[in-house]
Amino acid sequence: MLPEISRSMLKNSLVLGLFAVTTVGLVALLQQATASRIAAAERAAQVRALAEILPQGSYDNQLLDSSVAVHDPELLGSKGPRPAYVATKDGQPSAVILRATAPDGYSGAIELLVGIRADGRLAGVRVLGHKETPGLGDKVELSKSPWILGFDGKSLSDPDEAGWAVRKDRGQFDQFAGATITPRAVVKAVHLTLQYFDAHKQELFAAQVNPHG
C-alpha cells in the first residue's frame, strides 16, 4: 500500500503525462491538417495558373496528366525533380510550362510557373507562392497588379541579354516604387528559365510524357 503522498504524486504524474500525450497528438493532427490544406491550396493555384497561362484551344491534351520530371538547380532553382507540363495540339508540341524558383526575393524564395510556347516566346508567367511584403513586393501577383503580364510574348532574344533586367539596372522591366528586389528576382528567374528551355527544348518535346503526371 502506497502512502497518501506517493499516491497523490503518482496520480498527478499520470494526469500530466496524459495531458502531454493528448497535446502532442492534437498538435500533430493540426499540423497534418494545415499541411494538406496548404498543399491543396497550392495545387488549386497551380491549376488556375495553368489555365490562365495557356488558353483553352491552344492545346488539346490533358495538361496535368502530361508531364516530364525536370531538375536544374542553376537555371530553374529547383531542389529536386519537378513536373514540366507539355502541351500538345494535334500531336505537335505547342508549349511547355515549367516550375521555377527565384531564390533571391526580399523575404526568400518566390515560386513561379513559366509558360513557354514552342517558338520560344513566353505564354505567361504566374507567381504560385511568395513571402514578399504586402503593398511592396506582392505586386508580382496578378491579383495585386498587372506587372507579371509584362512577360507575355517576350523571349530570350526579345529583349536582348541587357534588356533582361529591371529599369534601375538598365533593363526593360519596370520595378515597383520602393521595391526593386522582388521584381529583380523574378526577372532573373524568368530569364534563366528561358535559358533552360533553350538548352532543353528538344528533349522536353521529344520526351515520353508520363501519362500519370
Ligand SMILES: Cc1cc2nc3c(=O)[nH]c(=O)nc-3n(C[C@H](O)[C@H](O)[C@H](O)COP(=O)(O)O)c2cc1C
Ligand atoms: C519593412 C520593409 C519591407 C520591404 N519589403 C520589400 C519587398 O517585399 N520587396 C522589395 O523589393 N523591397 C522591399 N523593401 C525595400 C527594399 O529594402 C529596398 O529598399 C528596395 O527594394 C529598393 O531596392 P534597391 O535599393 O536595390 O533599388 C522593403 C523594405 C522594408 C523596410
